[in-house]
Amino acid sequence: MSPAEAVAIIAAGFAAGAINVVVGSGTMITFPTLLALGYPPVVANVSNTVGLVPGSVVGAWGYRAELRGQRARVLRFAVAAVVGGAGGAVLLLALPPGAFEAVVPVLIVLACVLVAAQPWIAARLKERPNRREHGGPVVWLLVLAAAVYGGYFGAAQGVLLLAVLGLALQDTLQRLNAFKNVQAGLVNLVAGLVFMVVAEVDWAVAGSIAVGSAAGGLVGARIGRRLPPLGLRIVIVVVGVAAVVYLLTG
Template identity: 50%
Template sequence: MTGLEQLAVLGAGFGAGVLSSTVGVASLLSFPVLVALGLPPVVANASNTVGLIPAGLSGSFGYRAELREHPRVTRVVLTCCALGAVVGAVLLLALPAAAFEAAVPWLILLACALVGAQPWLARRLARYRDAEAGPRHHLSPLTTFFAGLTGIYGGYFGVGAGVMMVAVLGLGTDVELRVVNALKTLSLLAGNVVAGLIFVVVADLDWAVVGLLAAGSVGGGYLGARIGRRLPAGVFRGAVVLAGVVVAFVML
């Protein structure tokens, strides 16, 4: 790579790190840059996944205060996504990706609709809940199930998994959106770590690209967490919906 190409990968890693800790669509920026620089798509995808693991680590560290607010929820989400990602990775090795690709954009658009409609849906659902039960600062069995499915999806395909996790936690709990954002970042980290370990063993990686992405994404992930924890709920929700719609239409 030339010096300019190295700077481009480093910048893409930084920008992807910011996106990972805010709206959760890091690969929307970094993957096209790698392909544009001439990497084969499979090598670009694997290198991108491994290179962005530091973004999840620094982003989760940046959200450490939010992740400590509801430790039980944090543990459940981390467990669901880590185990789900293992199942998803096994499915990825056993099934052709094309079997699922056609449905992915529509799943992402559905998640966007749920995120956008979350305040209205929450008010409607509150009418049917026991008023004495108090805020839902835990994951119900149904919410845990959908969190696990999102983890499986993250390990199998991954694109838009952050948007889906925001939809699941936004509807299934009453925790603040800044905490949901932190949990989303942690869930993406779990999926990337599992997929990254598999790619290190079975996939071709461009280690120069991995190193540059990692170097850029560390700072980007932490900065994104600093931004994400200060975003007003409405702005965050709108940004997630916009990012998800862009991803879905790019895939379509």
């Protein structure tokens, strides 16, 4: 790796770390950067996943105020993150590279629509007497599915999670975003551990992304926590649409 490549990867990691904390689509920056520098797709994907873990940890710490009182929620969905992240990592190594190409853009578009319409839908869901504080089994399974996707590739994993959580749980978008950062961090961590054992990780690449994503996660937390609900919702939808465009044209 040349010094110029290292700088480019660190910069991409910084941008990805910030975006992941605010919304969750940083892979759209780091993954194409690695491909442009000539790294094989699978090596780029697994190295990227490992490198983004520090950014998730720093981002979750930056949202620690919004995480207060959410321990039960984090523990409830941690199993989904662990199982889904590991399952997605195994799928990445076992399935053809284009296996999810058809369904992923559809999922992200649906998530964007749900995030945009969440206030209107949530107002009507409040009238349901059986709505649970932490969601029921269906919500857990949807979070599990998002974790599988996150372990497999991860672009717009945060958009998918926020769409599910925003509709199913009675809480503010900022607190749900804080929880999303922990959930996505667990998914990346577990998938990264799988890749370390059974896949080829380029440690120079992973280390460069880690440095950038940690700094970006800190900046992203400061920015994200100051966004009003409408502003955060707009950012989520814009990033989700950008993810769809990238996946369809990249």
